[in-house]
Amino acid sequence: MRKIVIVGSGHLARAVVSRWQQARALDIHVLARSNKYLSKGWSLDEQALVTFDTSVLRDADLVLLAVKPKDMPGTLNQLKDEIAPHAVVLSVAAGISIDQIRKIWPDHAIVRTMPNICAEIGRSVTGVAYYHITDHDKAWVNDLLTLLGYTQEMPEHLLNPMTALYGSGPAYVYIFIDAIMQAAHELGIPAEHSRSFAAYMVQGACEMALTDHDKTLGQLVDEVVSPGGTTEAMLKVLRNAGWQDILSQALQAAGERAIQLGQNVDPVKAPS
Ligand SMILES: NC(=O)c1ccc[n+]([C@@H]2O[C@H](COP(=O)([O-])OP(=O)(O)OC[C@H]3O[C@@H](n4cnc5c(N)ncnc54)[C@H](OP(=O)(O)O)[C@@H]3O)[C@@H](O)[C@H]2O)c1
Numbered sequence: 001m002r003k004i005v006i007v008g009s010g011h012l013a014r015a016v017v018s019r020w021q022q023a024r025a026l027d028i029h030v031l032a033r034s035n036k037y038l039s040k041g042w043s044l045d046e047q048a049l050v051t052f053d054t055s056v057l058r059d060a061d062l063v064l065l066a067v068k069p070k071d072m073p074g075t076l077n078q079l080k081d082e083i084a085p086h087a088v089v090l091s092v093a094a095g096i097s098i099d100q101i102r103k104i105w106p107d108h109a110i111v112r113t114m115p116n117i118c119a120e121i122g123r124s125v126t127g128v129a130y131y132h133i134t135d136h137d138k139a140w141v142n143d144l145l146t147l148l149g150y151t152q153e154m155p156e157h158l159l160n161p162m163t164a165l166y167g168s169g170p171a172y173v174y175i176f177i178d179a180i181m182q183a184a185h186e187l188g189i190p191a192e193h194s195r196s197f198a199a200y201m202v203q204g205a206c207e208m209a210l211t212d213h214d215k216t217l218g219q220l221v222d223e224v225v226s227p228g229g230t231t232e233a234m235l236k237v238l239r240n241a242g243w244q245d246i247l248s249q250a251l252q253a254a255g256e257r258a259i260q261l262g263q264n265v266d267p268v269k270a271p272s
Contacts, residue, residue, distance in 0.1 A: 001027045002140070005057055007075060008066035009037035009050060012092055015120035016064065016148065017046050023122065023147045029056045057082040062141070065091045065101075069261040072096050076104040083108070088137050094163045095262030098131045098156060109133035111141050114159050114167045115148050124149030125166045129156035160262070164254030172250070177202060 004020075006013050009032035020026050030037075030050045037050065057063060063083055067075050072093050083089075083105065090111045091101060098110045110131040115124040126145050130138055130153065145151040154162065177198045184194040208220060215223075225231045 001025070002061040003027045003029070003059060004062045004064065004144075005029045005031055005060040006064045006066055007031045007079065009033075009040070009042070010066060010068075011040060011117065012115070012119070013064075013066040014040055014042055014046065015117050016066070016115070017049065018043075018120050019122055019148055020144070021045065029060075031056055054079060054082045057087070058084055060084050060087045062088045062090060062144070065089065065093060067093065069093045069096050069265055072100070073104070073265055076101065080104055088133060088141060090141060093261075094167060095160060095258045095260070096265065097262055098129065100262065100265065102131070109137055112156060112159060113145060114163050115145070116167050117170050119148035122147060122149055124151075125169075126151040127154040127159050127162040127166070128152070129154060129159060160258040161255050163258040164251050167258075168254050172247075173202065 004026060006017060006028065009030050013030060014037070017028060017030060020028060028049050030046075031054060032050050032052060038047070042050075057079060060083065065072065065075065072091075085107060088109045088111060089101060089105060090113060092113055092115060094114070096112070098112050101110050101112075102108075111128060111133065112131075113126055113128040115126040118124045119126075126148060128142070128145055128151060130141075133141070142151060142153075177195070180198040180201075181191075181194045184198065185191060189197065205220075209217065212220060221231075221235075225235070
């Protein structure tokens with residue numbers, strides 16, 4: 001069985017480990033640098049995969065880098081003498097380019113990807129860009145990413161906007177659901193039902209957006225709106241408040257931040 005080492009024991013690493021463990025028997029190891037993971041929801045089975053011994057990398061076939069962008073240079077320098085020469089490198093770090101990784105690890109196949117936290121339940125959307133990888137390894141990595149959800153190869157320059165739209169995306173949706181729950185509370189819906197009502201409503205609308213391909217989203221909206229009815233009243237308030245502009249500004253800010261995260265990091269200057 002090919003060996004997978006995940007570097008980092010944070011939120012994204014846990015989501016990936018959780019899904020991969022449930023989906024398939026895989027040889028997974030997690031390289032941590034501290035015990036902080038113990039407060040990040042790792043189950044006992046997941047904790048059993050954790051090691052602090054960097055020699056775990058010496059015969060790894062795949063190394064998934066799940067550290068913050070600011071920690072990438074230090075991590076790459078720290079581990080450059082440990083990583084197996086044949087290992088495929090898979091990075092999820094926002095804003096960090098394949099070229100930046102190659103400056104420190106020049107001889108590896110590199111895969112830059114942007115999943116989201118819904119990887120935990122196999123419902124991520126994941127953009128992926130490959131560098132210098134064999135067809136065999138590419139098929140293997142694609143298979144692993146597909147276990148995390150819908151996966152699509154994309155030109156690397158689109159991964160920064162994809163970070164803003166789809167990597168950060170679940171947070172926008174959670175805020176939206178939370179706002180509906182707040183309104184439900186004010187309108188007297190019992191709290192024990194309001195999260196399920198709101199989340200299932202979003203899920204149902206999403207399923208229709210995915211399956212009703214013969215209708216535009218505008219047509220799907222029109223099917224909910226009756227003249228003078230509740231939906232029309234709601235849409236009027238949202239449009240008057242400029243909600244599409246607000247969302248567009250938020251996505252723009254996230255996209256610019258993804259670019260900054262990569263620019264603020266120069267692996268060449270990082271300490272070795
Ligand atoms: N969270 C998301 O929804 C999401 C989605 C897509 C992509 N990402 C990307 O995933 C990466 C991780 O994000 P996160 O949210 O999981 O962050 P996080 O919870 O802060 O996890 C980062 C982990 O990296 C560990 N780490 C740092 N340097 C290390 C080293 N040299 N050796 C071993 N472990 C090291 C940290 O250790 P300590 O615990 O000791 O600090 C921490 O466990 C980021 O690059 C982010 O852009 C995240």
